[in-house]
Amino acid sequence: MASMKCTKCGAPVEFDVGDKFVKCSYCSSQIFIDRSGAGFYYALPFAIGESEAVGIFRRWAGGSTRAKDLDKLAQISSLKKQYFPVYLFKRDVNGMEQIHVEPAASTTLPGLHSLKVPGGDLKIFDDKFDAGGAELIKPDIEMAPYLEQLPGTPKEQALVYFPIWRLDYVFEQRRYVVVISASSSEIFSGDFPARSSGAYMLVAGVGFLAFLGEGLLALASTALALGLMAITVVGVFVAANFVARRM
Ligand SMILES: [Zn+2]
Numbered sequence: 304m305a306s307m308k309c310t311k312c313g314a315p316v317e318f319d320v321g322d323k324f325v326k327c328s329y330c331s332s333q334i335f336i337d338r339s340g341a342g343f344y345y346a347l348p349f350a351i352g353e354s355e356a357v358g359i360f361r362r363w364a365g366g367s368t369r370a371k372d373l374d375k376l377a378q379i380s381s382l383k384k385q386y387f388p389v390y391l392f393k394r395d396v397n398g399m400e401q402i403h404v405e406p407a408a409s410t411t412l413p414g415l416h417s418l419k420v421p422g423g424d425l426k427i428f429d430d431k432f433d434a435g436g437a438e439l440i441k442p443d444i445e446m447a448p449y450l451e452q453l454p455g456t457p458k459e460q461a462l463v464y465f466p467i468w469r470l471d472y473v474f475e476q477r478r479y480v481v482v483i484s485a486s487s488s489e490i491f492s493g494d495f496p497a498r499s500s501g502a503y504m505l506v507a508g509v510g511f512l513a514f515l516g517e518g519l520l521a522l523a524s525t526a527l528a529l530g531l532m533a534i535t536v537v538g539v540f541v542a543a544n545f546v547a548r549r550m
Contacts, residue, residue, distance in 0.1 A: 305317070305318055305319070306318075307334075307336075309327040309329065309330060309332060309334060310332070310334060310343065311327065311330055311332045311334075311343070311427075312327060312329055312330040312332070314327055314328070314329035314330065316328070316334060318336055322336055323335065323336060324336065324344070326429070326430075331429045331430060331431065332344075332427060332429055333427075333428060333429050335446070335460070335461065335462050343427065343428075343461045343462075344427070344428040344429070344461065344462050344463075344464075345391070345425040345426060345427060345428055345461055345462070345463045345464070346386065346425070346426050346427075346428040346432055346434070346463065346464040346466075347420065347421070347424050347425060347426070347463065347464065347465055347466050347485075347486050348424065348426060348466065349384070349435060349437065349466040349485040350424075350466070350485055350486055350487075350488070351468075351483070351485050351488055353382060353384070353468070355488075356382065356468035356470065356483045356485070357379065357382065357470075359483055359488055359490055360377075360379070360470050360472075360481060360483065360490065361374045362374070363481070363490045363492070364377050367498070368497055368498055369495060369496065369497065369498060370474065370495075370496035370497060370498055370499075371498060373474060373495075373496055376474060377472040377473070377474050377479075377496075378472060378473045378474070379470060379471070379472050380471045380472060380473050380478070381469075381470075381471045382468060382469070382470050382471075383438060383468070383469040383470075384435070384436060384437040384438065384466075384468060384485075385437055385438045385439075385440055385466075385467050385468075385469055386434060386437045386438065386439045386440060386464035386465065386466060386467075387406075387408065387410070387415055387418075387440050387464070387465045387466075387467050388406075388407035388408050388439075388440060388441070388442040388462055388463070388464055388465070389404050389405060389406055389407055389415075389418055389420065389462070389463050389465050390404070390405045390406075390407050390446055390449060390460060390461070390462055390463075391403075391404055391420050391460065391461045391462070391463045392404075392405070392449065392450075392453055392457070392459075392460050393457075393458040393459040393460070394453055394454060394455040394456065394457060394458060395455050395456045395457075395458050396454050396455030397455070400458065401454065401455060402420075403449075403453055404418050404419065404420050404463075405444075405449050406444060407442035407443075407444050407446070407462055408440050408441065408442050408443050408444060409443055409444060412469065412480065412482050412491075412493075413480070413481070413482055413491040413492055413493040414482045414484070414489070414490075414491020414492075415465075415467075415482065415491075417491075418465055418484065419487065420463055420465065420486075421486065421487075424486070425463065428462075428464055434464075437466065439464065442462065446460060446462075465484075465486065466484075466485035466486055467482050467483065467484060467485055468482070468483040468485055469482055470482075470483060474496045475496065477496070479492070479493075479494060479495055479496065480492075480493070481495075502546040503543065503546055506539060506542045506543050506546060507539075509539075509542075510535060510538075510539040510542075513531075513535040513538075514532065514535060517531045517532050517535065
């Protein structure tokens with residue numbers, strides 16, 4: 304057994320060498336044990352609920368680069384309330400404090416490598432914390448390798464449970480996923496059904512060739528070339544408008 308002082312209340316806390324987490328028997332704080340020091344467990348509360356998360360997704364799906372009518376046609380197959388663990392590192396780099404946030408669980412989900420943790424909202428995560436039915440994702444990445452790579456010297460490190468909505472949806476028989484930060488309302492997506500740009504490229508290409516031809520024609524007959532150019536401009540406009548509405 305080894306012993307340390309609780310980082311919150313100062314009471315002596317005993318732990319075994321292999322322990323990663325120990326609970327202070329005096330104040331119930333969960334203390335993270337690491338060879339560079341101990342840190343706290345925190346959680347951020349969910350600032351947005353289920354229906355707001357769906358609304359954020361629908362607005363995102365209606366964006367101009369998304370496939371046409373994705374906001375109406377995407378079928379939400381599941382919406383999960385989850386706490387994703389991240390490490391919060393405070394470093395002293397040449398006298399300046401730097402904050403780094405790194406995932407504490409392995410994931411292929413988008414956005415979880417670039418989360419921002421707002422300092423003021425952190426709540427101590429202990430056995431009294433109400434997760435509100437959110438699934439807790441277990442940390443499976445060690446803190447130590449991060450500590451070696453980060454710049455400067457360590458000031459403080461903690462594990463933070465970050466609130467997310469994981470939304471899975473289906474569009475034209477394919478599955479996609481987005482992650483919505485329940486702290487900032489930001490939405491993160493990897494692959495998504497995109498609006499086809501092929502039709503736009505075709506319109507632009509035909510328009511370019513027409514202008515090129517008309518430019519050559521202008522050497523022989525300026526008036527005729529200008530007339531054709533006017534027709535081309537209108538044609539390109541109408542075609543681009545059609546693509547925007549129908550494709
Ligand atoms: Zn304590």
